[in-house]
Amino acid sequence: MHPLPVVVAALLLGHACYTDLRWRKVRNGAVVAACVFGVVLGVMGGWPGVLHTALGLAAGGTWWIAVALCGFGSGDAKLAMAVGALLGPVPALAGPAVGCVLCALAILPWAAVRRSLGRPWRGEEIPLAPWIAAGVVLASMWH
Numbered sequence: 001m002h003p004l005p006v007v008v009a010a011l012l013l014g015h016a017c018y019t020d021l022r023w024r025k026v027r028n029g030a031v032v033a034a035c036v037f038g039v040v041l042g043v044m045g046g047w048p049g050v051l052h053t054a055l056g057l058a059a060g061g062t063w064w065i066a067v068a069l070c071g072f073g074s075g076d077a078k079l080a081m082a083v084g085a086l087l088g089p090v091p092a093l094a095g096p097a098v099g100c101v102l103c104a105l106a107i108l109p110w111a112a113v114r115r116s117l118g119r120p121w122r123g124e125e126i127p128l129a130p131w132i133a134a135g136v137v138l139a140s141m142w143h
Helices: 003-023 028-044 046-061 063-070 074-087 089-116 129-142
Strands: none
Touching: 003 028, 003 074, 003 129, 028 046, 028 074, 046 063, 046 074, 046 089, 063 074, 074 089, 074 129, 089 129
């Protein structure tokens, strides 16, 4: 794999982590720019590149089901699509999935402690971009 999409994905994930932690939003401008960049790189790679990018976008797009069913943020789904456009289908599918598992492993003990203190967790928003970024790194290392 060429290092350029990896660098762009790292910059995108870093930016998404910052904005999600700071404002609880993944900014559309960065995500759309990364998607366009991934598509351009895919087209430059010929048919194999186009196929890789299209599969990545489609794999990332499956996270819209999570938006509809369980409150996964739309910014997080767009982030998965951008990761797919840049890195392909495996990081786009496995990255957010691994990130959600990591998030659950961190949140469940925290929620249990809060409950034992008489202050139950009330479903506050959880910034998922840092967890998705960690999942993408782990999925990319595995792949």
